[in-house]
Amino acid sequence: MATVMKGRGEIARLDREVAEGFLRTMMLIRHFEERSLELFTKGELIGMCHVSVGQEAVAVGVCSELRGDDYVASTHRGHGHSIAKGADIGKMFAELLGREAGYCKGRGGSMHMADVGAGFLGCNGIVGAGIPIAVGAGLSIKLRKTDQISVVFFGDGATNIGAFHEALNMASAFNLPVLFVCEDNMYALSTKTGDMSGAKCNADKGTAYCMRSRVIDGMDVYAVRDATRELISAIRAGEGPAFLDCKTYRYYGHSKSDTRPYRTKEEEAEWRSRDCITTLADKLTAAKLATAEEIEAVEADAARQIEESIEWARQSPFTNPEEVSKYVFAE
Amino acid sequence: MREITYRQAITEAMDEEMARDERVILMGEDVGLFGGAMACSKGLYEKYGPERVIDTPLAETAIIGGALGCALTGMRPIAEIMFIDFTGICFDQIVNQAAKVRYMLGGQVEVPMVIRTQGGAGRSYAAQHSQSWESLFAHFPGLKIVMPATPYDAKGLLKSAIRENNPVMYIEHKALYNNKGNVPDEEYLVPIGKADIKREGEDVTVVAHSRTALMALEAAERLEVESGIDVEVIDLRTISPMDEETIYESVRKTGRLVCFEEGHRNVGIASEVSARVTENCFDYLDAPIMRVAAKDVPIPCATELEREVIPNPDWLVTAVRKVLGEREKVPAAVGYTSCV
Numbered sequence: 001m002a003t004v005m006k007g008r009g010e011i012a013r014l015d016r017e018v019a020e021g022f023l024r025t026m027m028l029i030r031h032f033e034e035r036s037l038e039l040f041t042k043g044e045l046i047g048m049c050h051v052s053v054g055q056e057a058v059a060v061g062v063c064s065e066l067r068g069d070d071y072v073a074s075t076h077r078g079h080g081h082s083i084a085k086g087a088d089i090g091k092m093f094a095e096l097l098g099r100e101a102g103y104c105k106g107r108g109g110s111m112h113m114a115d116v117g118a119g120f121l122g123c124n125g126i127v128g129a130g131i132p133i134a135v136g137a138g139l140s141i142k143l144r145k146t147d148q149i150s151v152v153f154f155g156d157g158a159t160n161i162g163a164f165h166e167a168l169n170m171a172s173a174f175n176l177p178v179l180f181v182c183e184d185n186m187y188a189l190s191t192k193t194g195d196m197s198g199a200k201c202n203a204d205k206g207t208a209y210c211m212r213s214r215v216i217d218g219m220d221v222y223a224v225r226d227a228t229r230e231l232i233s234a235i236r237a238g239e240g241p242a243f244l245d246c247k248t249y250r251y252y253g254h255s256k257s258d259t260r261p262y263r264t265k266e267e268e269a270e271w272r273s274r275d276c277i278t279t280l281a282d283k284l285t286a287a288k289l290a291t292a293e294e295i296e297a298v299e300a301d302a303a304r305q306i307e308e309s310i311e312w313a314r315q316s317p318f319t320n321p322e323e324v325s326k327y328v329f330a331e
Numbered sequence: 332m333r334e335i336t337y338r339q340a341i342t343e344a345m346d347e348e349m350a351r352d353e354r355v356i357l358m359g360e361d362v363g364l365f366g367g368a369m370a371c372s373k374g375l376y377e378k379y380g381p382e383r384v385i386d387t388p389l390a391e392t393a394i395i396g397g398a399l400g401c402a403l404t405g406m407r408p409i410a411e412i413m414f415i416d417f418t419g420i421c422f423d424q425i426v427n428q429a430a431k432v433r434y435m436l437g438g439q440v441e442v443p444m445v446i447r448t449q450g451g452a453g454r455s456y457a458a459q460h461s462q463s464w465e466s467l468f469a470h471f472p473g474l475k476i477v478m479p480a481t482p483y484d485a486k487g488l489l490k491s492a493i494r495e496n497n498p499v500m501y502i503e504h505k506a507l508y509n510n511k512g513n514v515p516d517e518e519y520l521v522p523i524g525k526a527d528i529k530r531e532g533e534d535v536t537v538v539a540h541s542r543t544a545l546m547a548l549e550a551a552e553r554l555e556v557e558s559g560i561d562v563e564v565i566d567l568r569t570i571s572p573m574d575e576e577t578i579y580e581s582v583r584k585t586g587r588l589v590c591f592e593e594g595h596r597n598v599g600i601a602s603e604v605s606a607r608v609t610e611n612c613f614d615y616l617d618a619p620i621m622r623v624a625a626k627d628v629p630i631p632c633a634t635e636l637e638r639e640v641i642p643n644p645d646w647l648v649t650a651v652r653k654v655l656g657e658r659e660k661v662p663a664a665v666g667y668t669s670c671v
């Protein structure tokens with residue numbers, strides 16, 4: 001059995017600067033996602049757009065422990081990972097709005113957001129497909145003999161696909177520096193995690209491949225950070241891959257058209273009451289580390305940054321149809 | 332006659348066949364209470380229960396392999412793969428297992444299974460959710476491939492596919508689900524392996540399928556109104572095995588052919604139709620055959636770029652004029668300069 005860890009985000013451990021950083025990044029992601037949805041509803045943003053509202057603590061807690069040269073591979077729900085890894089928000093909006101200034105020059109859109117230069121290997125439209133790629137990055141790290149690590153985010157649903165199992169097995173067999181981060185938001189589209197696997201929890205699948213595996217409250221950014229810190233230090237010490245199973249929740253539907261007939265309003269309210277942003281803000285004020293006004297100021301600042309980024313993206317030119325064949329092959 | 336949508340046609344076909352034969356089951360991701368990602372199985376779970384409308388784990392290999400195992404042992408499964416792009420994951424189960432098992436085993440088994448999936452572009456879903464992979468699957472003997480363009484064909488072909496004792500890939504088009512059309516009140520089937528002449532004409536034959544069949548009708552109207560050109564539109568309906576005779580007969584009449592598809596131009600269905608007509612109707616041809624297809628570029632996300640890659644009725648209009656000898660400057664976008 002994987003070790004289930006209690007959230008250890010006690011107030012005493014909160015250091016104001018770190019906490020404010022967490023709060024700020026989580027708020028940036030929240031605003032980015034909420035505004036993306038609005039743009040989507042208005043038709044300014046088209047295609048697909050899977051938002052991660054509710055799950056911000058996982059992206060932020062994990063990425064806060066990464067170095068700039070570490071790698072991250074992501075999923076169809078990857079805007080948060082991208083922001084937490086340090087991507088430029090203006091370029092992200094530009095991508096969503098089909099602009100030349102977008103990270104993928106408008107060719108990828110939401111599901112293929114990537115900032116490879118910053119180690120963000122990209123979102124992915126195929127569930128599970130990022131997992132073997134992250135293992136490959138881990139293999140490359142081993143062959144190049146650096147002390148980087150490779151991190152891959154994936155959903156509970158992805159733990160049922162073959163690519164996941166092949167990748168975990170290889171990472172384990174080759175003792176690769178890979179951290180597998182499962183964002184268990186309780187559902188793969190409409191199906192419940194527990195109904196779709198005989199395993200009691202996702203982390204048991206990490207244990208099955210003989211890697212250090214932890215189960216953690218994914219709504220608590222400190223709990224995620226602490227567990228990540230422990231696992232990464234083992235990985236960097238050459239002890240092989242590890243698995244982090246984060247229990248979290250997506251507040252909205254799978255995508256825009258999903259009316260969520262498979263879950264109850266009560267369940268949604270229960271998870272929202274444990275919101276990663278408000279919980280942290282409340283802890284900070286209760287410990288008198290910040291005033292409500294100061295927290296509002298952080299939020300206002302995040303909101304402003306998002307608006308400015310959208311405006312910047314809107315002002316930037318559309319893609320050039322004449323160059324549609326560019327980037328099929330390297331010259 | 333009643334008017335229903337393409338989506339309703341699919342639901343009705345499954346419903347009627349499940350009522351008719353209790354060996355018919357539906358399995359796939361979110362096909363149960365949720366009713367399917369494209370909402371094609373709405374109501375079936377309530378009617379037939381979780382043993383016949385089965386929500387599977389997110390595991391395409393297990394879905395297709397599981398359906399195949401069922402088919403080999405007395406069931407008649409319909410397996411849904413949410414996007415044809417995801418058949419990459421279960422390619423082995425489709426082409427190495429389902430397609431070949433009967434032949435490899437010397438005819439010991441029948442494989443009564445349907446793989447229902449959906450493809451096509453036009454929604455800015457980008458490179459992994461917009462593809463047209465029919466030509467890939469058409470390469471393999473042992474698979475039948477059907478692609479309806481209208482609600483009438485959608486219902487009749489799916490019912491035939493479910494009754495077929497061979498693996499059938501039934502490929503829907505994501506842009507057609509809300510299209511409406513007439514279907515008979517009484518039961519009917521559309522035979523697999525039979526193309527449909529959707530518009531009769533004398534001057535030029537256009538062979539298309541799925542959404543391009545509808546685009547061809549639109550282009551044909553315009554050509555008639557604008558230039559009095561009389562286009563015959565053949566909707567393949569079944570990609571494999573292909574109804575060659577209907578095509579040849581038409582080309583013998585018109586002497587001109589444009590092949591029109593949404594898949595990439597390289598090694599596509601249009602290429603196949605063109606090759607067969609060249610081999611069999613060369614003496615009847617009055618002009619080189621032209622292909623109008625998607626550019627050989629992964630489908631981009633941004634609207635302006637996607638529009639540049641996916642064929643549209645304008646491209647077809649230009650190509651038809653060209654095979655009729657109207658000397659027009661062909662826009663580079665059409666991408667068939669090699670035919671000049």
Ligand SMILES: Cc1ncc(C[n+]2csc(CCOP(=O)(O)OP(=O)(O)O)c2C)c(N)n1
Pocket residue numbers: 076077125126127128154155156157158159185187188189254360389391413417420
């Ligand atoms: C191989 C594959 N199968 C199916 C899909 C369609 N699909 C996209 S996301 C999704 C659910 C994924 O669930 P999970 O892994 O738990 O991630 P979540 O959406 O909950 O973040 C499905 C079925 C896909 N994109 N790729």
Ligand SMILES: [Mg+2]
Pocket residue numbers: 155156157183184185186187188189
């Ligand atoms: Mg999930």
